[in-house]
Amino acid sequence: MTNTDQPSENPHTDIARRFLHERSDVHDPQVSPDGDRVAHVVTTCNLDENTTSARIWLDGTPVSAGPHDSQPRWSPDGRWLAFTSRRGEKKGDATLHVLPVAGPGEVRTVCTLPEGITDITWSPDGSKIGFISRTRDERYDAKDVSWQSPRKVERYFSRLNGDDWVFDRPSHVYVVNADGTGTPKNLTPGEFQHDGIAWTADSTAIITSAQRHDDWDTQLASDLYRVDLDETITLLTDHSGNHAAPAVSPDGSMIAFLGNDNPTLYPQNTKVGVMAIDGSERRFVSEGLDRTFFALNCPHAPLWIDDTTLLAAAEDRGATHVYRLTTSGDTPEPMTDGALNVTGFDQRSGTLATARSTVSRTSELVVTRDGRTEQTTHVGMSGRDWEHFLVSCTDGSDEIDAWIMRPADFDADRTYPVLLNVHGGPFTQYGEVFFDEAQMQAAAGFVVLMSNPRGGSGRHSGWGQAINGPKHTDVPGTGWGSVDVDDVLAVLDAALDRYSFCDRDRVGMIGGSYGGYMATTLAARHGDRFGAICSERAVNNLLTEEWSSDIGMTFRVEHGVDPVTDPGEYLRMSPIMQAHDIHVPMLLIHSEEDWRCPINQAEELWMTLKWLGRDVTFYRFPGENHELSRSGSPVHRRMRAEIILDFFAEKLAADPANAS
Numbered sequence: 001m002t003n004t005d006q007p008s009e010n011p012h013t014d015i016a017r018r019f020l021h022e023r024s025d026v027h028d029p030q031v032s033p034d035g036d037r038v039a040h041v042v043t044t045c046n047l048d049e050n051t052t053s054a055r056i057w058l059d060g061t062p063v064s065a066g067p068h069d070s071q072p073r074w075s076p077d078g079r080w081l082a083f084t085s086r087r088g089e090k091k092g093d094a095t096l097h098v099l100p101v102a103g104p105g106e107v108r109t110v111c112t113l114p115e116g117i118t119d120i121t122w123s124p125d126g127s128k129i130g131f132i133s134r135t136r137d138e139r140y141d142a143k144d145v146s147w148q149s150p151r152k153v154e155r156y157f158s159r160l161n162g163d164d165w166v167f168d169r170p171s172h173v174y175v176v177n178a179d180g181t182g183t184p185k186n187l188t189p190g191e192f193q194h195d196g197i198a199w200t201a202d203s204t205a206i207i208t209s210a211q212r213h214d215d216w217d218t219q220l221a222s223d224l225y226r227v228d229l230d231e232t233i234t235l236l237t238d239h240s241g242n243h244a245a246p247a248v249s250p251d252g253s254m255i256a257f258l259g260n261d262n263p264t265l266y267p268q269n270t271k272v273g274v275m276a277i278d279g280s281e282r283r284f285v286s287e288g289l290d291r292t293f294f295a296l297n298c299p300h301a302p303l304w305i306d307d308t309t310l311l312a313a314a315e316d317r318g319a320t321h322v323y324r325l326t327t328s329g330d331t332p333e334p335m336t337d338g339a340l341n342v343t344g345f346d347q348r349s350g351t352l353a354t355a356r357s358t359v360s361r362t363s364e365l366v367v368t369r370d371g372r373t374e375q376t377t378h379v380g381m382s383g384r385d386w387e388h389f390l391v392s393c394t395d396g397s398d399e400i401d402a403w404i405m406r407p408a409d410f411d412a413d414r415t416y417p418v419l420l421n422v423h424g425g426p427f428t429q430y431g432e433v434f435f436d437e438a439q440m441q442a443a444a445g446f447v448v449l450m451s452n453p454r455g456g457s458g459r460h461s462g463w464g465q466a467i468n469g470p471k472h473t474d475v476p477g478t479g480w481g482s483v484d485v486d487d488v489l490a491v492l493d494a495a496l497d498r499y500s501f502c503d504r505d506r507v508g509m510i511g512g513s514y515g516g517y518m519a520t521t522l523a524a525r526h527g528d529r530f531g532a533i534c535s536e537r538a539v540n541n542l543l544t545e546e547w548s549s550d551i552g553m554t555f556r557v558e559h560g561v562d563p564v565t566d567p568g569e570y571l572r573m574s575p576i577m578q579a580h581d582i583h584v585p586m587l588l589i590h591s592e593e594d595w596r597c598p599i600n601q602a603e604e605l606w607m608t609l610k611w612l613g614r615d616v617t618f619y620r621f622p623g624e625n626h627e628l629s630r631s632g633s634p635v636h637r638r639m640r641a642e643i644i645l646d647f648f649a650e651k652l653a654a655d656p657a658n659a660s
Helices: 011-020 436-443 461-465 483-498 514-529 542-548 567-572 575-581 600-611 634-651
Strands: 024-031 038-046 051-058 070-074 080-085 094-100 108-113 117-122 128-134 171-177 194-199 205-210 223-228 233-235 242-248 254-260 271-276 303-306 309-316 319-326 341-348 351-358 361-369 372-375 387-392 399-405 416-422 447-451 502-512 532-536 586-591 616-621
Touching (some): 024 351, 038 070, 038 361, 051 080, 080 117, 108 171, 117 194, 171 205, 205 242, 223 242, 242 303, 271 309, 387 483, 399 436, 399 483, 416 483, 447 483, 502 514, 514 532, 514 575, 532 634, 542 600, 586 600
Parallel strands (some): 024 341, 024 361, 319 341, 416 447, 502 532, 586 616
Antiparallel strands (some): 024 038, 038 051, 080 094, 094 108, 117 128, 194 205, 205 223, 223 233, 242 254, 303 309, 309 319, 341 351, 361 372, 387 399, 399 447
16 A cells, blocks of 8 residues: 555555554543543554554643653642653663643653553652563573573463563562652562552552462462562462452552452453452452453453442443442442443542543543533544344343444445454453444445354353353353354344345354354354355464463363363364364464464464365464454554455455445
8 A cells, every 4th residue: 555545456455544544542541630630642543654653642632742652640749740651762662751730841751661661650649650560681681682591481471472471571560769860679579470550558568469479370370469668578368369450448448459269260250359458358349240340441450439439340241331339349330331332441539531432433532520421532533333133042041242234335225245253252242342343344345243152251250151161160161162153153143134135145254363263163164154254363273272372271271171181172172173174265364473372273274274175365464463453563454454355355256236
């Protein structure tokens, strides 16, 4: 594509450009202590420069130049706004800055580090800022990799998707003087990883989440710790669950967190918990709503409103909303409603600020103050809406949430090819949020069909656990590729029956990650239902996935057995074992630096289908990881969209009678 907005020879290039180039989204709203002002981040994609920029905005106006500014955080007195950037002298350096808000002055640089800076949080007395950053082993100071010493790998989870090697550059808790004097102090040196910063009320210590016990990588528990400024580290929980995202109450007496009490059961709905500041009296206070409070589109620690009230975000049947909870465990009360996803929130002094996205609009800032709710930014992009419908599970046990988006220039008297989408996870959800892939598919003339089959999130616990392995000791299910397949096909059949504009002879299917697993599974078992299938970043061989994934040896908590003791159970569910039954045209897309579902997953399937002489096309994206479609380079995201739309346009060729 040229660097102009002139139409290209390929209309799919123009479609991808329309939904990617100069698209802006609002993130991370932060309310000032007095409730009068709201800072937030605006990100903008630029295809011509192949960049995504980020700037800090305040009250509808940009106040930082970018292009890598994020995490605005108000000082306790409201006079200063801290933020992170990459303004160091060396490429890749992370920097922490403080911007004067209430008076004159210049932006000051507080510190510069070679790795990213996250979770920045002011101490309550305003004197210090705590944050998380990685601490590099000396091998990273070598001239180049040919001079580096070899890595001695001793634990699982040593290399993570999107982060590369982490065991020799662990995430540590740092503090630095907010006035820029002195250097950052590492409070947690050593091998262990840390996540989250919550100051105690007296500014003498930080509460953080970590896995600091010897067998953490097999036992899988995560704990909360108190880290004093003198580097004394105190365990607050007992290695019995997953406890993360801490937040300290205003009076300093309690800690709120997200988690559960069984680290070897997955999936399960994440709960909001509270405990005394010393770790005693731990209990969950969100059990009146059986939904996950770790929302994929809004990963946010609980937010204290006062000493007995909190806010937290939960998924609910395609939506994500903010809920009000109490330390006494009252039923969570929704603070937002409607067909939308809250993607960020904050509340101070009675002002609630949320970043909200809908199916037809990218995220914008919405502020509720004095009983009035107002959208205060208009930087986003508009798209098509969709229709929600319900489909009964074939076994009559429940109902499935499904959505259908009509194509551009829709004519009810015509029929259109259908693209069935299956989400990843499986413990995630589709829903009421702007999804550029659906928008592109509809713009290219396809009916877009999506659903949340069993195994996904946003529903009661049993829904997500329905496809646990049949040998699971705690919550046995029917395994991957069972009722989830039934649900997806039930949605497809219902759509073909209910909507006369769906052409049942021109149906394609696409899915990524677990959705890619479903794509390959449907190709092998039900290929006659589809004219073409795209399987991307897929799990095709559950056994080799365990040997190569960055989270290998964790899938046992879903499947119920480990791959060493019972490899047959993994192979039984693996679509690679049925690849000889695949005859439908297949498009495989994978990233070469995908450590979550490593590229051998695609290579195994491509080698098999190529050997069998089947119609298979394989694209490999260099320099990208598992998040290509969401956070890959803009140019690669555009190329991926073109490849997919071209493939389905060819394989699901339009009936000449329907040609416009």
